Amino acid sequence: DTGVSQDPRHKITKRGQNVTFRCDPISEHNRLYWYRQTLGQGPEFLTYFQNEAQLEKSRLLSDRFSAERPKGSFSTLEIQRTEQGDSAMYLCASRQTSEPTVTDTQYFGPGTRLTVL
Amino acid sequence: AQKVTQAQTEISVVEKEDVTLDCVYETRDTTYYLFWYKQPPSGELVFLIRRNSFDEQNEISGRYSWNFQKSTSSFNFTITASQVVDSAVYFCALRGGGYNKLIFGAGTRLAVHP
Numbered sequence: 001d002t003g004v005s006q007d008p009r010h011k012i013t014k015r016g017q018n019v020t021f022r023c024d025p026i027s028e029h030n031r032l033y034w035y036r037q038t039l040g041q042g043p044e045f046l047t048y049f050q051n052e053a054q055l056e057k058s059r060l061l062s063d064r065f066s067a068e069r070p071k072g073s074f075s076t077l078e079i080q081r082t083e084q085g086d087s088a089m090y091l092c093a094s095r096q097t098s099e100p101t102v103t104d105t106q107y108f109g110p111g112t113r114l115t116v117l
Numbered sequence: 118a119q120k121v122t123q124a125q126t127e128i129s130v131v132e133k134e135d136v137t138l139d140c141v142y143e144t145r146d147t148t149y150y151l152f153w154y155k156q157p158p159s160g161e162l163v164f165l166i167r168r169n170s171f172d173e174q175n176e177i178s179g180r181y182s183w184n185f186q187k188s189t190s191s192f193n194f195t196i197t198a199s200q201v202v203d204s205a206v207y208f209c210a211l212r213g214g215g216y217n218k219l220i221f222g223a224g225t226r227l228a229v230h231p
Contacts, residue, residue: 031217033217033218033219035219040223040224041223041224042121042208042210042221042222042223042224043162043208043219043221044221045218045219045220048217048218055217056217056218058218089160091162093162104150104167104169104212105152105164105167106164106219107164108154108161108162108163108164109161110159110160110161111160111161113160
């Protein structure tokens with residue numbers, strides 16, 4: 001089993017530009033989560049998908065943020081009109097909640113580190 | 118409300134010392150799950166252990182051990198005979214039974230010096 005992968009690993013952008021990150025979950029995991037981690041803090045939940053349906057969004061997810069998981073496999077997180085406050089590590093995690101391989105554990109990818117200049 | 122507190126921001130030890138990382142949680146759920154993750158400098162969160170609220174048995178895995186006490190709402194993590202490779206940020210996390218998201222503490226940065 002390959003783990004969760006994220007692309008790119010690092011992204012530097014100028015304020016006002018749009019950026020898009022990709023997450024590939026562990027194969028056949030039906031739930032996919034996005035978290036944001038700022039320096040010196042623990043990860044904070046942004047949103048999650050069950051298959052292609054986005055079931056919950058945090059208040060942290062402003063209108064400039066949008067996430068998709070169109071075919072229930074990989075997911076993208078887009079930030080429009082980036083601001084310096086968006087600089088953070090964006091982490092993706094996946095989990096399986098359908099039989100026969102239910103797991104209560106979220107497995108994380110390596111993250112995408114975003115720097116907004 | 119759910120909350121996780123890791124009061125120790127940074128801990129510095131010399132190799133081979135034992136070290137305990139504290140985690141205190143708050144939840145009103147009767148069913149919940151507790152986790153520890155390790156975040157090395159590379160940034161990836163590595164899963165270490167999961168405990169559910171009905172299982173208070175302590176667990177040992179090699180040099181790692183975990184002490185879960187519902188009476189004090191604590192889930193502490195001990196590394197025995199620490200090694201330089203244990204240097205990382207360690208996060209304690211909580212998931213309530215009716216929720217899907219993890220609530221993380223602020224993390225404890227452990228530095229093990231040779």
